[in-house]
């Protein structure tokens with residue numbers, strides 16, 4: 040067994056590394072244990088032939104995401120605007136239509152989409168992000184899927200399909216898979232303590248969550264934090280078991296056994312439930328974490344000598360409604376230098392289910408056909424192509440975040456962050472006071488996003504410091 044530290048941090052994604060960095064700043068000793076042979080978790084830089092990087096995981100940031108933006112600034116990582124110059128293209132059936140803004144120009148579905156966005160905006164505005172289950176209508180909203188709720192509000196299938204398209208890459212799931220309450224809470228969290236969350240901020244590029252990207256790729260933030268932490272980070276160390284004693288915690292990994300006064304667990308909740316806990320997690324919390332499985336999402340990216348679509352007045356952004364396309368939305372993912380040109384498509388939810396099992400060749404061909412519907416036939420001849428299926432990642436298993444089905448939030452949601460020995464004291468609760476939770480799924484604001492991950496890491500560090508008697 041290694042010598043003990045003040046706090047063990049399990050997971051070297053943005054949340055875990057942020058927590059560890061804050062703890063070191065506060066004079067604590069830490070040991071970060073990471074399952075993979077790299078840091079950054081759901082952020083991952085793909086290195087191009089010329090050494091530039093492009094993001095294969097989380098990438099966009101925008102207004103009110105001040106926690107991740109502040110962290111990046113501290114580390115000297117700059118942002119640059121995602122490309123918004125030019126027209127976006129809406130693909131539906133055999134037609135491709137150019138438009139400006141974020142709402143596709145579908146005349147038949149326009150009334151439905153207006154109704155849907157109004158309802159989503161109004162009801163999400165009533166939700167307390169810290170306790171969505173307290174909404175007066177919480178039970179009814181939680182027992183139905185988002186799709187059912189929209190349809191019951193007299194919104195036609197065109198409107199439901201378009202909401203799915205708009206939220207597709209944010210959820211990696213169909214509107215029939217997530218509870219209405221959970222989707223509304225997610226929207227309510229797309230803001231901060233001052234700016235109320237909104238659908239508009241969540242789905243927009245300019246002025247919204249897709250507004251900017253990080254120079255050097257988002258994984259750079261984690262890589263720089265890990266560099267600062269140096270030997271305090273151990274890679275290739277999946278936590279298999281956590282023992283909570285009266286005097287501390289012991290974490291058993293493939294790379295050894297580690298002892299600390301406290302532990303911050305900063306891994307996706309469904310993976311935290313796979314760790315062997317002694318004493319066991321309270322049954323409610325275990326049940327919640329096991330139901331917080333991730334959406335299904337992959338990113339497919341094609342490389343071109345230059346972003347040729349920009350010359351045609353196109354932004355490279357495309358929105359696809361139904362019709363058997365693998366891609367639900369696509370973006371210009373060109374690095375800040377301006378070349379090579381990169382197009383990135385999300386294949387998520389229903390599209391993922393159809394296309395993920397096909398051969399890489401079949402899928403790649405279909406993705407390029409989707410791109411061609413938006414930027415023309417030149418998309419069919421890339422100089423490179425790569426894809427990342429996050430469901431195949433052992434230490435993530437899906438993306439971008441947890442999808443809560445009907446009934447989960449109202450019955451189990453309050454157990455998300457509960458210090459395990461705090462009230463309500465039930466026969467199922469057990470003493471785990473030295474355990475703190477972090478990770479994007481543990482944040483009220485920007486839950487499931489990089490900003491939520493950083494917020495949660497900061498909060499967990501504060502909790503660990505408070506537990507050990509405040510600042511040293």
Ligand SMILES: Cc1cc2nc3c(=O)[nH]c(=O)nc-3n(C[C@H](O)[C@H](O)[C@H](O)COP(=O)(O)OP(=O)(O)OC[C@H]3O[C@@H](n4cnc5c(N)ncnc54)[C@H](O)[C@@H]3O)c2cc1C
Nearest residue numbers: 050052053054074080081097098099278438478479487489
């Ligand atoms: C395809 C995709 C696109 C996305 N797009 C965006 C975007 O544009 N903007 C945005 O803000 N967010 C986006 N996200 C979400 C964002 O990437 C995540 O919310 C954020 O990176 C999560 O950070 P985290 O530290 O909470 O978790 P993670 O990044 O998942 O880190 C958890 C870490 O724990 C490790 N781990 C797991 N189990 C164990 C174990 N037992 N022992 C030790 N280590 C373990 C993992 O290997 C991982 O390194 C996207 C995600 C995906 C997958």
